[in-house]
Amino acid sequence: MHPALQGLITILIGVGGCVGYFYFSNQFLDKVLCPPRGPNAGRNINRANIIRPWLFLAPAVLALGLYLAYPVVETLRLSLSERIPGGGSQFVGLDNYRQMMGEPKFWEALRNNMLWLIVVPAMSTVFGLAVAQLTDRIRWGNIAKSLIFMPMAISFVGAAVIWKLVYDTRPVEQEQIGVLNALYLWFGGDDPQTWLTIPFWNNVFLMVVLIWIQTGFAMVILSAALRGIPEETIEAAIVDGANPFQVFFRIKMPQIAGTIVVVWTTITIVVLKVFDIVFAMTNGQWNTQVLANYMYDKLFRANDWGVGSASAMIIMLLVTPILVWNVRNARKEMR
Amino acid sequence: MDNIAGSKPHLTWAVHISVAVLVALWLFPTVGLFVSSFRTADQISTSGWWKAMFPSEQSLTLRTAAPDTQVQQGDLFVIEGNLFGQAGKAEISVFGISSKDVTAYSIGETAELRNGRKVTVQSSGDYRMTASEPMTGSRGSRVFVTAQTPPEFTTQNYKNVLFDPDNREGMAKAFFNTLTVTIPATIIPILVAAFAAYALAWMDFPGRALLIAAIVALLVVPLQLALIPLLKFHNNIGIGKGYLGVWMAHTGFGLPLAIYLLRNYMVSLPRDIIENARVDGASDFQIFTRIILPLSFPALASFAIFQFLWTWNDLLVALVFLIDATGETTVMTKQIVELLGTRGGNWEILATSAFVSIAVPLAVFFAMQKYLVRGLLAGSVK
Numbered sequence: 249m250h251p252a253l254q255g256l257i258t259i260l261i262g263v264g265g266c267v268g269y270f271y272f273s274n275q276f277l278d279k280v281l282c283p284p285r286g287p288n289a290g291r292n293i294n295r296a297n298i299i300r301p302w303l304f305l306a307p308a309v310l311a312l313g314l315y316l317a318y319p320v321v322e323t324l325r326l327s328l329s330e331r332i333p334g335g336g337s338q339f340v341g342l343d344n345y346r347q348m349m350g351e352p353k354f355w356e357a358l359r360n361n362m363l364w365l366i367v368v369p370a371m372s373t374v375f376g377l378a379v380a381q382l383t384d385r386i387r388w389g390n391i392a393k394s395l396i397f398m399p400m401a402i403s404f405v406g407a408a409v410i411w412k413l414v415y416d417t418r419p420v421e422q423e424q425i426g427v428l429n430a431l432y433l434w435f436g437g438d439d440p441q442t443w444l445t446i447p448f449w450n451n452v453f454l455m456v457v458l459i460w461i462q463t464g465f466a467m468v469i470l471s472a473a474l475r476g477i478p479e480e481t482i483e484a485a486i487v488d489g490a491n492p493f494q495v496f497f498r499i500k501m502p503q504i505a506g507t508i509v510v511v512w513t514t515i516t517i518v519v520l521k522v523f524d525i526v527f528a529m530t531n532g533q534w535n536t537q538v539l540a541n542y543m544y545d546k547l548f549r550a551n552d553w554g555v556g557s558a559s560a561m562i563i564m565l566l567v568t569p570i571l572v573w574n575v576r577n578a579r580k581e582m583r
Numbered sequence: 584m585d586n587i588a589g590s591k592p593h594l595t596w597a598v599h600i601s602v603a604v605l606v607a608l609w610l611f612p613t614v615g616l617f618v619s620s621f622r623t624a625d626q627i628s629t630s631g632w633w634k635a636m637f638p639s640e641q642s643l644t645l646r647t648a649a650p651d652t653q654v655q656q657g658d659l660f661v662i663e664g665n666l667f668g669q670a671g672k673a674e675i676s677v678f679g680i681s682s683k684d685v686t687a688y689s690i691g692e693t694a695e696l697r698n699g700r701k702v703t704v705q706s707s708g709d710y711r712m713t714a715s716e717p718m719t720g721s722r723g724s725r726v727f728v729t730a731q732t733p734p735e736f737t738t739q740n741y742k743n744v745l746f747d748p749d750n751r752e753g754m755a756k757a758f759f760n761t762l763t764v765t766i767p768a769t770i771i772p773i774l775v776a777a778f779a780a781y782a783l784a785w786m787d788f789p790g791r792a793l794l795i796a797a798i799v800a801l802l803v804v805p806l807q808l809a810l811i812p813l814l815k816f817h818n819n820i821g822i823g824k825g826y827l828g829v830w831m832a833h834t835g836f837g838l839p840l841a842i843y844l845l846r847n848y849m850v851s852l853p854r855d856i857i858e859n860a861r862v863d864g865a866s867d868f869q870i871f872t873r874i875i876l877p878l879s880f881p882a883l884a885s886f887a888i889f890q891f892l893w894t895w896n897d898l899l900v901a902l903v904f905l906i907d908a909t910g911e912t913t914v915m916t917k918q919i920v921e922l923l924g925t926r927g928g929n930w931e932i933l934a935t936s937a938f939v940s941i942a943v944p945l946a947v948f949f950a951m952q953k954y955l956v957r958g959l960l961a962g963s964v965k
Contacts, residue, residue: 262771274868301788308779315835322812401948403896405916409937410612524898578799
């Protein structure tokens, strides 16, 4: 069967199934299980009201449980066990973690990830804040924002191609077609550099790609926060003789501090999961490995589920503080 | 806030200039790829794309017409024609007849070849080659020219990548595969999430707060953890790698954000409307389909755009749950990574393929930016 046709049928079955499920399960509840009439009408209505929320929630809870909650537990189990040839697995305790700790590639990935965690959220937030503040005042600000926001729509793989062209290297006797090398030579560099193979700095060149993408996100959120600052506080500061820089750093910044933290943590999570950029541009060669790509290597190239799951758990561990913080905030807000 | 900028004109200029610089920096890389996708392989590899807008000076090796086109004029044998095939394609400044010295002669001068032939070249490319004896051989003589060629763009790359039936890049197929993945993976989670969000926003039941907290927690669980357990699960229930698996995976991964966004939006709807409907005897199902769903359109649109961009641009989920050994179900992101590996130097193919895949999300982005921004603002956990 043609995949497009299959897709169309899936949409119909999926949508029809969902609507049908919700409609008929509600009908069943009202007409058959707990009809609101007869001797027990009052009791039935109450019962129906207890059951109904779960009818609405069931498909979502099932999917969430199966696709996100169960894997966390299962990955934890896999990380503590080893596959036996021929099927099945046995418990090996922390052996996988120990093996992983012994690999230099793992430490390289962890070190690079830490570097990403510091640089990318910081730079994205700074650029985002700068753009948000600057465009706030000018007439063509919205166009400027929309252009800086644009990379958000571009896939990591597409961005990788875009930046590979920027970093491209040609032999010295040919004309350079990568902007970076052209500029480097123009400013007096002697040899064209293969940027993505220079250890340490190649990490920075990869990070630039993610900063380029995430700045738009930071800008949108921070720009809304800046607009939300009460006008009076700014007017009062100006009346008191504050200059624009003082207004920005002393009046505006403290009022959007909460939003800055939100932006920072959101980008941090994106960074922890960064996979496509490294996979497409260097595939972890030349000391650019990161955890997500290390894990992919282990799972699907080395076929080592134990160590792969162990590294996935490391990513989960790094996400956990943010997870706890988010949940606490969400609960506070609901109260 | 105009008054701050208004009182300091020099600062206003600084703002304009720095924003312009930032925008230029952010656009530059994308424009580079876009321009490159309209250039020929030769152009891309011989000059930077930023020079594509201007006439470029190129060294070319051209040939005169073959000796069998010669005509006899008196006691001379003459071949006349244009080195470019037709006049006006480029402007020659100097030419040579040996690869060792390609700038030996200026326009209008007569160069003498070793075999006694004489050749004169005009700036338009017109040449006249003469010899006192009949010229022999099957090919014309080589002429080396330095020419100013006007900017030239071509759509041939797109024709090759998209419409050439026997192209090996398979981008056309990958395009449809991506579309096949994306559309169901966008529509189904919306529906599932909308019902759940309504229950979480407007129905009272024990455990509601706990469920909401769980959804906030699942919002940040890295999907990396799900790869092996779910691949195992898909194999166990017999769907293996394929469209069904990838649709289900995208639905599962998209649900936390969908529920979170939609619930936050639905909670903010006015309570009166819902309570009036209840008093009038509407059931929850009716309230949801007749009132909540239509009112929630902006939030639904926001999530739809997110999910569309995410599934269209995804590589990891497709690699793990969709693409099997036959490669029949490959998606565009995977194809591009493949091209980066095997044809890393063929920028005309790479740039064009990348742009084919980027074009759709960009169109969606510019058409529905309003909803995307709204969704971002609601979706970042405050």
